[in-house]
Amino acid sequence: MAKGPGRRGGGGKAQDPAHRLLADNRFARHQYEILETLECGIELLGTEVKSIRAGQCNLRDGFCLIRNGELQLHNVHISPHSHAGRFFNHEPLRVRRLLAHRKEIDKLRVALEQKGLTLIPLNVHLKGSWIKVTLGLGKGRKLHDKRHEEKRKTEAKEARAAIARY
DSSP: OOOOTTOSSSOSSOOOGGGOEEEEOHHHHHHEEEEEEEEEEEOOOHHHHHHHHTTOEEOTTOEEEEETTEEEEESOEEOOOTTSOTTTOOOTTOOEEEEOOHHHHHHHHHHHTSTTEEEEEEEEEEETTEEEEEEEEEEEOOHHHHHHHHHHHHHHHHHHHHHHHO
């Protein structure tokens, strides 16, 4: 079966360089049930842009908060750029501002005030020449929910394999 754009592995169409996946948070989809997604821009320094384009971004522990009416990205590690000196480089875990419309931020604020919902970065990708972040509004999964989801995926995979055999 061909995989969708931005997925690793062979198969499918060649990836469009204008819409390239730079970092993916696959762990977030296991830990959270994603209810809604939002694509927004990110305010970066020059060395951060170069590091992200080189694939040096880790979203696994990242989360988003709304502070002073701004959307902020916390705990996302962007490695220092290898060809820049220590003085000109950026701090790997600094808080980064996300760029979204006021209505979108207000809508997220209302959703985050509900119990158990959180905002997590799902992936970082190129859209044209801009680096964008896809955020997911998610509800944490319990252990039994994770097991049920894993069982459902295994059954679907086995069904696809049986169909392919015959």
